[in-house]
Amino acid sequence: xxxxxxxxxxxxxxxxxxxxxxxxxxxxxxxxxxxxxxxxxxxxxxxxxxxxxxxxxxxxxxxxxxxxxxxxxxxxxxxxxxxxxxxxxxxxxxxxxxxxxxxxxxxxxxxxxxxxxxxxxxxxxxxxxxxxxxxxxxxxxxxxxxxxxxxxxxxx
Amino acid sequence: xxxxxxxxxxxxxxxxxxxxxxxxxxxxxxxxxxxxxxxxxxxxxxxxxxxxxxxxxxxxxxxxxxxxxxxxxxxxxxxxxxxxxxxxxxxxxxxxxxxxxxxxxxxxxxxxxxxxxxxxxxxxxxxxxxxxxxxxxxxxxxxxxxxxxxxxxxxxxxxxxxxxxxxxxxxxxxxxxxxxxxxxxxxxxxxxxxxxxxxxxxxxxxxxxxxxxxxxxxxxxxxxxxxxxxxxxxxxxxxxxxxxxxxxxxxxxxxxxxxxxxxxxxxxxxxxxxxxxxxxxxxxxxxxxxxxxxxxxxxxxxxxxxxxxxxxxxxxxxxxxxxxxxxxxxxxxxxxxxxxxxxxxxxxxxxxxxxxxxxxxxxxxxxxxxxxxxxxxxxxxxxxxxxxxxxxxxxxxxxxxxxxxxxxxxxxxxxxxx
Numbered sequence: 250x251x252x253x254x255x256x257x258x259x260x261x262x263x264x265x266x267x268x269x270x271x272x273x274x275x276x277x278x279x280x281x282x283x284x285x286x287x288x289x290x291x292x293x294x295x296x297x298x299x300x301x302x303x304x305x306x307x308x309x310x311x312x313x314x315x316x317x318x319x320x321x322x323x324x325x326x327x328x329x330x331x332x333x334x335x336x337x338x339x340x341x342x343x344x345x346x347x348x349x350x351x352x353x354x355x356x357x358x359x360x361x362x363x364x365x366x367x368x369x370x371x372x373x374x375x376x377x378x379x380x381x382x383x384x385x386x387x388x389x390x391x392x393x394x395x396x397x398x399x400x401x402x403x404x405x
Numbered sequence: 406x407x408x409x410x411x412x413x414x415x416x417x418x419x420x421x422x423x424x425x426x427x428x429x430x431x432x433x434x435x436x437x438x439x440x441x442x443x444x445x446x447x448x449x450x451x452x453x454x455x456x457x458x459x460x461x462x463x464x465x466x467x468x469x470x471x472x473x474x475x476x477x478x479x480x481x482x483x484x485x486x487x488x489x490x491x492x493x494x495x496x497x498x499x500x501x502x503x504x505x506x507x508x509x510x511x512x513x514x515x516x517x518x519x520x521x522x523x524x525x526x527x528x529x530x531x532x533x534x535x536x537x538x539x540x541x542x543x544x545x546x547x548x549x550x551x552x553x554x555x556x557x558x559x560x561x562x563x564x565x566x567x568x569x570x571x572x573x574x575x576x577x578x579x580x581x582x583x584x585x586x587x588x589x590x591x592x593x594x595x596x597x598x599x600x601x602x603x604x605x606x607x608x609x610x611x612x613x614x615x616x617x618x619x620x621x622x623x624x625x626x627x628x629x630x631x632x633x634x635x636x637x638x639x640x641x642x643x644x645x646x647x648x649x650x651x652x653x654x655x656x657x658x659x660x661x662x663x664x665x666x667x668x669x670x671x672x673x674x675x676x677x678x679x680x681x682x683x684x685x686x687x688x689x690x691x692x693x694x695x696x697x698x699x700x701x702x703x704x705x706x707x708x709x710x711x712x713x714x715x716x717x718x719x720x721x722x723x724x725x726x727x728x729x730x731x732x733x734x735x736x737x738x739x740x741x742x743x744x745x746x747x748x749x750x751x752x753x754x755x756x757x758x759x760x761x762x763x764x765x766x767x768x769x770x771x772x773x774x775x776x777x778x779x780x781x782x783x784x785x786x787x788x789x790x791x792x793x794x795x796x797x798x799x800x801x802x803x804x805x806x807x808x809x810x811x812x813x814x815x816x817x818x819x820x821x822x823x
Binding site for chain 2: 288291292295297299300304314328330331332333335336337339340342343344345347348
């Protein structure tokens with residue numbers, strides 16, 4: 250009985266933490282576009298927008314399918330399934346338009362490293378990952394004017 | 406002599422004797438410091454040289470973004486930069502050549518109302534792009550249309566598209582070669598079975614070599630791009646080329662003639678409603694469906710498409726007109742509407758209604774119905790994405806035609822990409 254109570258307590262205690270998982274959008278530190286609308290962010294990742302305002306190419310940096318970051322991207326930002334998203338990007342290229350430049354990496358540190366080195370890149374990472382040294386040199390993007398942790402921040 | 410005086414004398418003598426040794430020790434300390442400083446200077450010189458080399462040598466990042474101004478100055482990088490640069494990830498555009506294949510196989514029952522049932526190998530769509538310079542691309546799409554041919558040598562290879570693409574910017578791109586006409590939405594976006602949600606294409610957009618009446622493939626020039634329109638998201642397409650004729654010099658298949666095919670399309674993707682696309686197109690050329698007539702053909706289309714938030718809602722309207730002085734005219738209005746909704750992660754039920762009508766006057770009016778041997782198709786089905794690259798589909802359809810009694814067809818399909 251005691252174990253059950255403890256387990257339930259842990260589950261209840263952990264549940265809000267899981268719900269409060271927060272994600273941050275990062276770009277190269279030379280990128281002046283550090284304040285984006287949520288619709289702009291979605292347009293980048295759906296491939297509707299493939300250039301930054303200065304004309305440079307957008308390079309999408311995404312985590313692998315199994316990561317919570319990618320699942321958040323699909324479920325909460327794009328509202329798409331894995332296959333649906335793949336079809337979406339494939340149909341852009343199939344239609345004859347410039348393909349989406351996409352890099353899939355298997356860790357948050359690698360994503361930060363990539364963003365740090367590649368101007369024009371944009372990545373979604375877990376907010377907790379910002380403490381990694383690799384993420385210290387990238388720019389954090391405001392979404393609808395809010396930074397991670399601020400009231401009303403949408404990516405959580 | 407007092408004891409204290411004796412001690413002082415001894416200390417003084419010892420100090421005099423030890424003085425040279427202290428000087429020697431100080432020199433050694435100085436030497437060590439100098440050596441350390443020299444080593445430090447050398448280390449700094451090596452670091453400066455490494456930084457200079459990094460700043461001048463073309464990096465992977467520069468390959469991705471050719472504009473040097475876009476590169477961050479290395480000197481502003483934090484201390485761990487050297488490590489990061491040495492461990493630079495692979496650039497996303499290292500591969501300048503991309504290849505994708507789309508194929509399907511399945512089982513059909515009563516496809517043409519003739520009560521046949523058989524396994525069927527679908528088409529194999531081979532699609533490749535290559536970037537041959539920063540602004541020049543090549544796109545090739547070849548389709549092996551198996552069509553259940555008895556002989557391997559009978560399988561036609563259809564070069565669907567072969568394009569040299571010049572990409573100036575988002576606002577101006579020029580394609581030269583064989584392209585898919587920007588008539589409506591479906592023709593420009595969807596071909597391979599895996600790409601489309603449904604098992605079959607809308608009947609309106611049946612390909613020419615399968616009996617379709619719309620000019621879906623041309624050879625010529627296509628300019629396209631965005632129109633500066635802010636949140637409206639306007640795009641344009643202007644195409645000038647030659648379309649397929651069916652009866653020049655006794656031929657019944659592909660025959661590209663100088664038939665002045667012109668198409669203008671305009672569509673909007675409003676930023677405020679992601680997933681929505683609304684567009685119109687107007688196409689005109691000369692068309693010879695059989696020996697003798699050289700008809701003026703016009704095709705107007707309008708479409709409203711919404712693909713977001715699990716929904717796929719496709720709607721297209723077409724009006725095709727054929728006219729020849731002294732031979733009358735034929736009009737073909739039609740539309741289709743398809744609605745799909747994704748349930749969970751992998752299930753997508755869908756339904757579609759296709760409708761077409763044919764009417765006219767004179768010999769053209771009498772001939773036109775031969776090109777459209779159907780009236781309505783009501784179909785419904787289910788798509789299940791087995792994996793990221795494989796989909797299973799099941800579809801039922803009820804067709805009506807002026808030539809035969811209504812019938813119900815069924816089909817199962819596995820569609821995949823590789």
